[in-house]
Amino acid sequence: MLSTTIRGSRVLVAAIVACTSVSAFADAERIGPVAADQAISTTVLFQARDEAGLARFVREVSTPGPHYHHFLSTTDFRQRFGATAQDIARVIDYARANGLTVTKRYENGLAVQFSGPAASVEQAFNVEIANYAAPDTDSPSMPFYKPARAPSLPAAFSDSHVLAVAGLSNQRHARSMATDVRHAAHVEGRGGRFRADLDTSNEPGELTVQDVARLYNVAPLYRQGLRGEGVTIGIATYASFLPSDAETYWQRIGLETKPDRITQIAVAGGGEYGDDAGTGETTLDVEQSGGLAPQADIRVYVAPNTDSGELALFNRIVSDNDVDVLSYSWGISEVGSLPSVFGTGADASAQALNQLLMEAAAQGISTFVAAGDAGGYDVNDQRNPSLAYPTIAKVASVDLPAASPYVTAAGGTTLPFSARYRCARNPGDVVPVRVNAEQAWSLSYFSALSQLCGAATPADFGIFPEGGGGGVSSLFPVPFYQQGVDGIRKTPYNQALVDFDSLIFYGALPGGFAGRNVPDISMNADPYTGYTAYVTLDGGMTSGGGGTSYVAPQLAGMAALFNQATEARLGLLNPILYRALRDTGYATNSPFRDVTAGSNWFWQSRTGYDPATGIGTPDAARLLEAIQTTN
Structure with a gap:
């Protein structure tokens, strides 16, 4: 770019x-x-105009006070800040x-x-x-x-x-934050079941949106009559899809949804269809968000997957101002935007996109963004072979635009499960895998299996650094709502982008920078405890889907229910989330469940906030209560 x-x-x-x-x-x-x-x-x-004033306005409109939730129209925004x-x-x-x-x-x-x-x-x-x-x-x-x-x-x-x-x-430009069980290609004989204390109807890797509703306590909202009526969900993406795929998915799982509710909008010549374009990504985004809010309308904005396409995409969405919540499951590594690596001015497009996300917040649009699928090492995503470790040094890094202070960054966990696996080259040797509690998502639990298969490192086995994106931004300072929160970290030292094959030193990331921490909140994203989807290009109904691509639209679907309950837009949700964390911690009435096990390869889960899973996982019913009592 x-x-x-x-x-x-x-x-x-x-x-x-x-x-x-x-x-x-x-x-x-x-x-x-x-x-x-x-x-x-x-x-x-x-x-x-008056960028500092815009940041101040977003803070005021997002926190209790005289301006709380007095959002701008597009015309208001243009007159004040355009x-x-x-x-x-x-x-x-x-x-x-x-x-x-x-x-x-x-x-x-x-x-x-x-x-x-x-x-x-x-x-x-x-x-x-x-x-x-x-x-x-x-x-x-x-x-x-x-x-x-x-x-x-x-x-x-x-x-x-x-x-x-x-x-x-x-x-x-951007990569999809979706993955599946095929990424651990050496594994054969996948099987297992959930522990009895998890209220799900399906096996790991075959979860539906109804299972999500049970796991994260969305079901009580349905009993209150909340289905997303009167709310519009936006999907920002780079590939068109077949609306009939989403409708088939909802029918197959027995979900009653509003008919004719999906509108696709081509932006700047967008509308590409196909596997490489990301059609599967768009499909799962609609299926998940629209499944959790079955009566909400859905507007799918599709732009070309270029830097210009990305900025046109968000410009169109905020200018239309027709969606109440927005889901985005694509991203790039923040490292490519760092002036310390690529010279003065390298953050121009990142700052331009951040401005548009500020506008979304000022207009009351709640934006949810996938935090990434390469654990704490976003730039080393194995899906980009020339960037992967050990070609490129391991670099603790985060994803854009998840690192923007004006979005809710969606992280990933692994649900409790037990299974037995074998290596294709040693089919007689079986390795049991058991996850006893919901933990930060990384495929590190396959480390013993990778050794059995003869892999020298987890990277050689193809499991490193797959996991929930998280860490500390080197570009955006820690936002007001994270200040003073226990567990918020600074950027680690000794992180540099080095190409070992070509012996090129690109630059160092700033150590000790008090940056925006990612993610904010997490849910199940591990493909081995993941989801079903219906995508015609993939042959119909599939299982074993995962990635934080699932979490962002799931949160958007939940937010649609919150919008209906409050009869208003909620805007940037993060100040409410962190205020609730301060007020209730993880007590019995808390809207969060703490995740204290596992890591995303770099950051370890701990009590309270951490850059592996953020605040933890949501209890949707209690989160709505926290939203309704915030004033």
Whole structure:
């Protein structure tokens, strides 16, 4: 991802490398220039007016006081915090003079989208754009374009408060936070059952939304008549799906849902369908959120999986302002946005996205984001082979946008289960696995099996670092609602991005930084105690699904019930969560259950808050009580 940043009158240019399924650090092969007439879409993003005032407003509207839950409309937001008409006009005039056409002016006043031939884009931003062969394990033959050298913004922009320009590359941007049991490919003979003290109807790996409702005490809300009526759930994603898949899933599990409630909305040319695009991700997001709130309406926003697509996606959602809760199960490693690693200005797009999430909170939209599936080592996700350990040094890191202070970051746990496994190469040797209490999700319980299978390390066996994302942001400071909370940690020391194969030192992460801690709250995400889904592309009904991709939409579904109960939007939920933690701890009336066992490979679960599972797991009925008594 490439962005250009202006701070004041000084032009700062930085290449922001996205840690996605496209390797950020492997050299892509240049295969020639883009055609001069190839259409390219770019988005200019403006810095919010009075950004400090916006942060102050979000705090006031999210905490009890005279402004509590007095949210803004999109028009209100534009008038108070959007770019000035003069700034927008100056950028539009320059773009048009260079052969670009305005294709979208977002209602929030923070972005303008342009389109034009590559030759005009190159002229406008003083850049050369070339085609490259993608070092992408998912789509090895798919080329992409990106700047062959660093771009620069014109002096005409220097007084226009431009924060970033996105779209100069169409390289795949974000990765899905879904996984399944196939990632432990060496394992055969999966089997087991839940302990008797868990109230579920199905076996591990075959859970449905009804099981989730029992496990996390959502069922009492249904008995109160709460089904999500009058509430709209938003799904932000990069692939279209078949609404009939979700409807089939709900029918198969015996769930009565509102008919004709799903609307798909293409953003900036989005709408790709297929396995590589992430259709399965979109499907499970709808099935889980819509299953827990069976009468809620669902709006699925689909954008291209590029940096420009991501920003267009969130700009459209907050500008429409039609959804009450929002689920997002994609992300990139924060490491790619750190100035300490990739130079001054590298955080431009991360800051632009964070602004949009601030707007969502100011407008009362509750946003839930998957915290990641690579444990405490987000950048080392095994699904990106060239970023995986031991090619790249182990780096304690977190995911974006889960690290934003303006979202609720959804972490992962493993439910209690017992099973017996064997290695494919030694079928006579059986290793029992037993998890006695809900614990932080990591596949470290397969360590004995990996040794039996002859793997030198858990990474060689393919289980490291799979687990619930969590840790400390190196980019965003600790937010007001986490200040003074016992268990909040600072960034660890001696974390550096080093490519051992190429002997390249990219940079060090700041140690001892008081950063935003992730996650906020967790639920079951382990595929071995995971879920069923219905996806036509995968052959219909499947089992063994997992990842924090399931937790974010589940929390969004619960929040839809909370919205119905209070007859109002709730906005950023985190201040309520941390206030409830301070007020009740883990007493019998607490809306949380503490998770004190396990780790996410780096961070250990402990009593109270920890960066492995956050506050713990929710008791939905008691959480609603805490919300209703907050004033």
